[in-house]
Amino acid sequence: MGKLSFVSLLAAVLFSFASPGYGQMPSVAGTNESTGRRGALDGVWLWTLPDTPNGLRPTQSWHATGSALNGDIYVGGMDHQTNSALYQLNWQTGALRLVGDARSASEAANNWQPGETAQKFHTRPLWHNGKIYVATMNRSTLDDGYLNERGFHWYAYDPAQNRFADLSASEPAGTAVDHGNVVTLASDPQRNVIYAAGVPTGEIFRYDVSRGRTTRLGRPATYDQHFVYSGRVMWVDSRGRLYFTASAPDSPSVFAHVFFYDPETGFGERKDWPLQITQALEMGQCLDDKKRCFFSDDKGHIYRFDDDGPSWSYLGQLDLQQRAYVWLFNVAPDGNTAYIGTSFQSDGKAGALFAFDLRTATTKTLCDFADLDPSLKSLNAHTGYDAWDPEGRFYFASFDGSSRAHVIVTRLDIRRLEAAAAEIPSKH
Structure with missing residues (x-):
């Protein structure tokens, strides 16, 4: 099944189941913290995302796991229908707590209209100059239905x-733009701006944090499809240039490489930075003060970006023995290994965890995943990238797209886990 059709079908299935001073509200957390529980294997710890006081039951978490500068982990939980929430996991104490949800924050700012929804915080929670940012994605399908809804x-x-x-309560009409959704974010701390990639048109937006205003920058002129699949990861290099990808099955040659936006010259493309297949990048992580970055599409093709140059290279593909989607990607701090997870495997299993040698x-x-803990056996989607704490442990979220089971967040002490996994009889 093509990527666009898969996304539209998956969105339909899931839907059936289921500036300072503006809109600020104190965190509702503090009285219902959870410190989680041990998993079945050594080095595994798990938490369950709790409901919000206003009734949100977090059953999904799409690429919505990230880390702050101090090592705390932030996770987005959503129901793909009504509302989305943000949770904080203190890496030192292991305490998980709710810090807020879209509806409550917007109601506090008188910026929530009757019948309005916030289906997803699809964006990886982004640390930018002392705060964590997210944005809403209220429609997944690649069609013109987004024109009937408020912007993000x-x-x-x-x-x-x-x-x-x-933050959008202070913008015209109470939204960042008149229509549209956001699927991923990237930070430019030097210019104090945040970039966002839109759905379904693949437009790029820029949020000026100091002014509290969003600008619709547009998209590359070479895009020849009105609706495109926006890559789920973007990055900004040391020159302030934003890199991103997109895909459309009807135009493989148009989208088979990396695009960019330069604050001085505008949009461009790097045709000399090819993709192995016409598949937008899904996950990534930068190391060494963003001098080295690694990226993957959802088929496990892995690439490397080097800021010196800059340069681009293809490293190889995860050896998948069956059809599956790759939505979990965490690169070890030394840059030698990527820990990758699969979802929606063709044999119906909940997926598996792999170590890919980047050299x-x-x-x-x-x-x-079922080996980590029995509670993961019935969950078939495992997502998250670049979510490490200072102790060298990474975090991801798991859920079942066809049920109302709560999202489970897992922490892996990878050194201990690798030793424990080696003792599983079936792995010898």
């Missing part, structure tokens, strides 16, 4: 003030 909202959590705010392009199977 920006939200930010300020850890110093313990406040979650609807030799070889794949090692660690274990099935």
Whole structure:
């Protein structure tokens, strides 16, 4: 099944189941913290995302796991129908707590209209100059239905003030733009702006944090399809240039490489930075003060970006023995290994965890997700990228797209986990 058709079908299935001073509200957390529980294997710890006081049951978490500068982990939970929430996991104490949800923050700012929804915080929670930012994606399908809805909202959590705010309450009409959704974010701290990639048109937006205003920048002139699949990861290099990808099955040659937006010259493309297949990038992580970055599409093709140059290279593909989607990607701090998870495997299993050697392009199977803990056996989607704490442990979210089971967040101490997984009889 093509990527666009898969996304539209998956969205339909899931839907059936289921500036400071504006819109600020104190965190509702603090009385219902959870410290989680041990998993079945050594080095595994799990938490369950709790319901919000206003009734949101978080059953999904799409690429919505990220880390702050101090090592705390932030996770977005959503129901793909009504509302989305942001949770904080203190890496030192292991305490998980709700910090706010879209509806409550917008209602506090008088910026929530009757019948309005915030289906997803699809964006990886973004650390930018002292705060965590997310934005709403209220429609997944690649069609013109987005024109019937308000535009997306920006939200930010300020850890110093313990406040979650609807930033768009101060913008014209109470939204970032008149129509549209956002699927991923990227930070340019030097210019104090945040970039966002839109759905379904693939437009790029820029949020000026100091002014509290969003600008619709547009998209590359070479795009020849009105609706495109926007890549789920973008990055900004040391020159302030934003890189991104998109895909459309009807125009493979148009989208088979990396595009960019330069604040001085505008949109452009790097045809000399090819993609192995016409598949937008899904996940990524930068190391060494963003001098080295690694990226993957959802088929496990892995690439490397080097800021010096800059340069682009293809490293290889995860050795998948069956059809599956890759939505979990965390690169070890030394840059030698990527820990990758699969979802929606063709055999119906909940997926597996792999170690991909970024130097030799070889794949090692660690274990099935069900081995980590029995509670993961019935969950078939495992997502998250670039979510490490200072102790060298990474985090991801798991859920079942066809049920109302709560999202489970897992922390892996990878050194301990690899040793424990090696003792599983089936792995010998």
